[in-house]
Amino acid sequence: MFPxxxxxxxxxxxxxxxxxxxYAISILGAGMTYCVLKAAYDTVNDKGGxxx
Amino acid sequence: MDDALIPEGxxxxxxxxxxxxxxxxxxxxxxxxxxxxxxxFKGLNQTNMNDYYGFAxxxxxxxxxxxxxxxxxxxxxxxxxxxxxxxxxxxxxxxIIGFICYSSALLILAIDIGQPLRGWFIFWHANVHSMLxxxxxxxxxxxxxxxxxxxxxxxxxxxxxxxxxxHHLAHNMHGVMAVFxxxxxxxxxxxQGSLGGVAGVMFGRPFAYRExxxxxxWTFFLFTWSAAAFGPCFTLLVTKITEIITGKKLVGDKxxxxxxxISGWMITTYIIAKIIDTIYWAWVTVPSMGFKLSHFYxxxxxxxxxxxxxxxxxxxxxxxxxxxxxxxxxxxxxxxxAIILGVIGVCLNRWVMVLQIMAVPxxxxxxxxxxxxxxxxxxxxxxxxxxxIILIAxxxxxxxxxPQELELNKSADAAAQN
Numbered sequence: 001m002f003p004x005x006x007x008x009x010x011x012x013x014x015x016x017x018x019x020x021x022x023y024a025i026s027i028l029g030a031g032m033t034y035c036v037l038k039a040a041y042d043t044v045n046d047k048g049g050x051x052x
Numbered sequence: 053m054d055d056a057l058i059p060e061g062x063x064x065x066x067x068x069x070x071x072x073x074x075x076x077x078x079x080x081x082x083x084x085x086x087x088x089x090x091x092x093f094k095g096l097n098q099t100n101m102n103d104y105y106g107f108a109x110x111x112x113x114x115x116x117x118x119x120x121x122x123x124x125x126x127x128x129x130x131x132x133x134x135x136x137x138x139x140x141x142x143x144x145x146x147x148i149i150g151f152i153c154y155s156s157a158l159l160i161l162a163i164d165i166g167q168p169l170r171g172w173f174i175f176w177h178a179n180v181h182s183m184l185x186x187x188x189x190x191x192x193x194x195x196x197x198x199x200x201x202x203x204x205x206x207x208x209x210x211x212x213x214x215x216x217x218x219h220h221l222a223h224n225m226h227g228v229m230a231v232f233x234x235x236x237x238x239x240x241x242x243x244q245g246s247l248g249g250v251a252g253v254m255f256g257r258p259f260a261y262r263e264x265x266x267x268x269x270w271t272f273f274l275f276t277w278s279a280a281a282f283g284p285c286f287t288l289l290v291t292k293i294t295e296i297i298t299g300k301k302l303v304g305d306k307x308x309x310x311x312x313x314i315s316g317w318m319i320t321t322y323i324i325a326k327i328i329d330t331i332y333w334a335w336v337t338v339p340s341m342g343f344k345l346s347h348f349y350x351x352x353x354x355x356x357x358x359x360x361x362x363x364x365x366x367x368x369x370x371x372x373x374x375x376x377x378x379x380x381x382x383x384x385x386x387x388x389x390a391i392i393l394g395v396i397g398v399c400l401n402r403w404v405m406v407l408q409i410m411a412v413p414x415x416x417x418x419x420x421x422x423x424x425x426x427x428x429x430x431x432x433x434x435x436x437x438x439x440x441i442i443l444i445a446x447x448x449x450x451x452x453x454x455p456q457e458l459e460l461n462k463s464a465d466a467a468a469q470n
Contacts, residue, residue, distance in 0.1 A: 001175050001176045001177075005177070013180035013181060017180040017185065017186065018178075018180075020242075021189045024235055024238070024239060025193065027231065028193070028197065028200065028235060031200070031228050031232055032200065035224040035227075039220035039221035039223075039224050040217065042223075043216045043217045043220050046216070
C-alpha cells in the first residue's frame with residue numbers, strides 16, 4: 001500500500017493499482033476538504049442565511 | 053413523538069406503527085447478525101463450503117447486490133455528468149439504494165473472508181495481479197463516494213438543517229457533486245467489470261472462460277453494461293414497492309418513464325451483445341476447449357437449458373422490448389412486469405456466473421456439484437434485505453428523499469383532511 005511496506009515494488013502493477021487507488025482517494029479527500037472548509041467559512045461569515 | 057424530525061408538510065404513519073414494523077424486520081436482521089457472528093467466531097465450517105465448492109450462497113448475493121446497486125452510479129452519471137435534470141426526482145433514492153447495496157456487499161465480504169480482523173490485508177499487502185484486489189479497492193472507494201452522496205440528504209433533515217454548518221456543508225456538497233459522481237462512475241466501471249473479468253479469465257473453467265480485448269475478457273464489459281442496464285430497473289422496482297407500502301405517489305411519471313426508457317435501451321443493447329457472446333462461446337470457445345454445449349446443461353438435476361433461456365430471453369429480451377416500446381413502458385402493469393423480469397434476469401446472470409461455474413464438472417472424473425447452502429448462509433444472505441428495509445424506512449420517514457412527494461400527493465392529502 002505504501003512504498004515503505006516490505007513487499008512494495010516500483011513496477012507497472014503497483015503503479016497502475018495504487019496510482020488509481022490514490023488518485024481516487026485524493027479526489028474524494030480534496031473534494032470533502034474543500035466542502036468542509038468552505039462550509040466553515042460560510043458559517044463564520046453567515047453567507048447565504050439559513051436557506052438555499 | 054418524532055414530528056419535529058419528519059420533513060415539513062410530509063405525512064407519515066404514527067410512531068408506534070413505525071416501530072412495530074421496525075421491530076418485525078429487526079428480528080430478521082438479528083437472525084442474520086446471529087448467523088454472521090457464528091461465522092466469525094466459529095469459522096467458515098458454519099457454511100457448507102468445502103475444498104471442492106468454495107463459493108457460499110452469499111457470494112451470489114454479493115454480486116447480485118453490486119449489480120442491482122449499479123443504478124446509483126448510472127443514475128448519478130446521467131444526472132451530474134450528462135445533465136439529465138429530470139432524474140433529480142429519483143437521484144436521492146437511487147443513492148440510498150446504492151448505499152444499502154454496497155454496504156451490504158462489503159458486509160458480505162467481511163463475513164466471507166472468515167477472519168475480518170485481517171480485512172485490511174487486501175489493501176496493505178495487495179496482490180496487484182488480482183482482479184479481486186481491484187474489486188476490493190474500487191468497491192471500498194465507491195462506497196465512500198456513495199456515503200458522500202448520501203450525506204447531503206441526511207444533513208437536509210429538518211432539524212440537522214437548522215445547524216448553519218450542516219446547512220452550508222450540504223449546500224457546498226451539492227455544488228461539487230459532479231466531481232464525486234464522475235469518480236463514482238470511474239470506480240464503478242472498473243469494479244463491475246472486474247467482477248465479470250474474474251469469471252472470464254478462468255481458462256481452467258470452460259463454462260466461464262471468454263476471449264476478449266487485451267487483458268479484459270468480454271465478461272468484463274458485459275458485467276458493467278448489465279449493471280448499468282438493470283440497476284435502474286431495481287431503483288424503479290424499490291420505488292414502486294415503497295409507493296405501494298406508503299400508499300403515496302413518490303416519483304412523477306415523467307421521471308419514471310425516462311429512467312425506464314433509458315434502462316430499456318441499455319438492456320436491449322446489452323442483451324444483443326450477450327447473445328452474440330453466448331453464440332461465439334458456444335460455437336467457437338467451447339469446442340476449442342474440447343467440450344460440447346450440452347455438457348454444461350445436462351446430466352444433473354437442476355442446471356438445464358431452461359436457465360439459459362430464462363436469463364437471456366425471458367428476463368433479457370422481453371423486459372428490453374417492453375421498456376423500449378412506448379405503450380408498454382407507460383402502462384404501469386407491463387412496466388412493472390418488465391422491471392421485475394429485469395431484476396430477476398441480472399440476479400440470474402450473477403448466479404450462473406458464480407454458482408453454475410463452480411457446479412459444472414471440468415475433469416473427466418468430476419461430477420456436478422449441486423450445492424445446498426447451510427442456514428447460516430441463508431440467514432446472512434437475507435440479512436442485507438432486512439437491513440435495507442430498515443434503512444429505507446428510516447430515510448423515508450426522516451429525510452426529504454423525494455422532492456416531488458408533496459406536490460404529487462397534494463390532492464390526496466387535502467381530501468384526507470376534508
